[in-house]
Amino acid sequence: MINHHETLAHLFLDGEEEKALEYVETLLIDHPQLYLFEDILTPAMYYIGELWEKNKITVADEHLATGICDFIISKLETNLSEGVNSSNKQPKVMLFGVEEEQHYIGLKMAANTFRAEGWKVRYLGPNLRLEHSLSQLHKFKPDVIGISAALSYRLSTLKNIIHELAHLDWRPKLLIGGRMAKSYGLSDLESNQVIVIRDLKHLEEWLQEGVESIYNETS
Amino acid sequence: MKRVEQSLPLPFYVIDKNYNIVGYSNEAEEELGLANNFLQLLDEESHEKFQKMVRPETIKVTVEINFKKSGGEFQLADLHVLWDSDLHAKVLVHLKGNQLQKVTESLAKLRSRLNESNLQLLEEKEKLEEAVKQNNLLSAPFIELNEETALIPLFGNLTEEKLFAVEDHIVRSAQKEGIDRVFFDFTAVGELKREGITVLNNVISSLFLMGVKVKIIGVKPQQARELKEMPLPSELNFMSTLQEAIQKYCTN
Structure with missing residues (x-):
């Protein structure tokens, strides 16, 4: 083979x-x-x-x-x-890597996975300061925010970001991915609003099943 | 542990087979610091590689490895290792962090700038799509000529996209009490697309079901030839000019 x-x-x-x-x-x-x-x-x-x-x-x-x-x-x-044709009811997602996070290939593949499912995608890239992503978030108002984190010593940064983003007034869903999600599980971060995504297969499954809840909440 | 006598202009260590540091140069102390064990100086993700590659069986080896730096960062270096015996090895460190890091940083900057332009382009594209959509919506105004009759002049090429955009508006407007006749005016229509005509056909069928009569006006000869090949309800009426239609239906 x-x-x-x-x-x-x-x-x-x-x-x-x-x-x-x-x-x-x-x-x-x-x-x-x-x-x-x-x-x-x-x-x-x-x-x-x-x-x-x-x-x-x-x-x-x-x-x-x-x-x-x-x-x-x-x-x-x-x-x-x-x-992909752009119909009216395209759900929106914004993706970025936490500050000092240089790994971005996985994030980019995630962006394409969303795109293939017909989502409107904003990929901001890795290593982003929270203030910068926040201003973009307020402008774009995504239904879902995808965050990537790979290295364990940024767990505290990640927690702060989740805390901050979970309180945005339109209550977007937060998806956490990256190697950290794979190796540390991060299950204690999960809630109705926060979902840890292990890999792209998991993301695809979520996209097939979880999207309905977004439509229901926003419509 | 002792300071080695002949000083080298590079970080230099002597380690034993358990990687304990038994000697070091000035530069080693200044640039990389000291620890009891050499592994303590290395980034954790480099430990396994170091342990695999640096062993007495391999007398001479060059290994690329990351050293820890304050603040969670690390710096890249080539280690040139030579075992004197099974017990001791000389380790010469060639830091190359600066050169590579500079290139990496500029590349990352370029990448993020490309991504920004990409985002801007995407935003412009979306604005454009929105404008096209607006334009489509305006391509089929619903004009009430009197209580029973409405005129819908169509503009531009009849694409699927355009007819999808106006479909809802036309059917809703025709729902209004009293409207029992609609003229579709083709005078300003450019090309006919088969997919577009299929949607138009659906619109006309809906109007029929609502009890509204439909007339198509102002079809050009070329379009007439094309329309013959396309799916349209057989009970559809045609008239050559708007003037004729108005005279017939709108003057009492």
Whole structure:
């Protein structure tokens, strides 16, 4: 069996963005986007992390690979927005990474997952100061706010942010994702309003089931 | 632990096989600090890698590793390790944080600027879509000519999008008591799209069901040829000009 994620990881590391794109587009002929994100791109990035652990590549190589992966996801995003028609009742989501959070590939994949489901998406990127996101939030008034956090020493930052956002007057739902959600569970943060999302599959499930509650509350 | 005699212009440590620091250079103390065990100087996420790569069996190795820095940050370095024996290794540290960090930071800045422009473009696109929607809504005004008759002049290309936008408004307006005849004026219509005509067909069917008669006015020859190929109710009436229609239905 061909290890798609390893093949792709090496294209990333070699800086072969065109070949990587071709490879991904071929995969997308037979597979849904979620499969690409969850079963190929995510494992490819983990595999790249392992190569660093094994002393096979440097951090600079990792940065290049991340850049190419970013390019691929952005490219898919433009393909996507052309196909989706904008009806009146599009739910809205805003996504960002907490301050000092530099990991953004997962967040970007989450943004595309929302887009594929027909949501109106504002992706603000990683490492965002709360004041900045707040001003954007007030302007856009999303039904859902997606926050990504990866490193454990930002747990306190995350708690503060959740506290602050939970009190916004239109009561948006808060989705917490990122590696922190995966490895620490964070279940004590959960409530009616706050949902911890383990991975993209979980997000997709939530998008299929949880959206009704948003329509019911906002309509 | 002793300060090594010959001072090197780089951070330099001597460690034992349990990674305890047994010697260090001035630069090591100044730039990276001291601890009993070398692992204490490293970022936690680098511990496993260090332990795997740095062992007496591998006599000489270069490893990229993150050192802890105050405030939760870390700095990247190449470690050049040479084991003298099974017991002791020399570790030369080459910090490369500055160069890479600068590039990384500029890239992150560029990325966030691109993202901002992306957001602005998205906002403009949404404004534009809103304008098109407004434009669509205005493309089929419902004009009451008298108590029984209304005129709907259609404007521009008849797309599915446009007819979806006006569908509701037309049917609602026709619900008004007394309206029993509607003229669709095609004089200002450009292209006909099959999907658009399908929606128009639905609108006309709804009007029929409400007991409203429908007349299509001002169809151009080219459009007439096209309309023949498209799904329209057979009981639909056509008239050539608005003037004719008004004369017939609106003058007592």
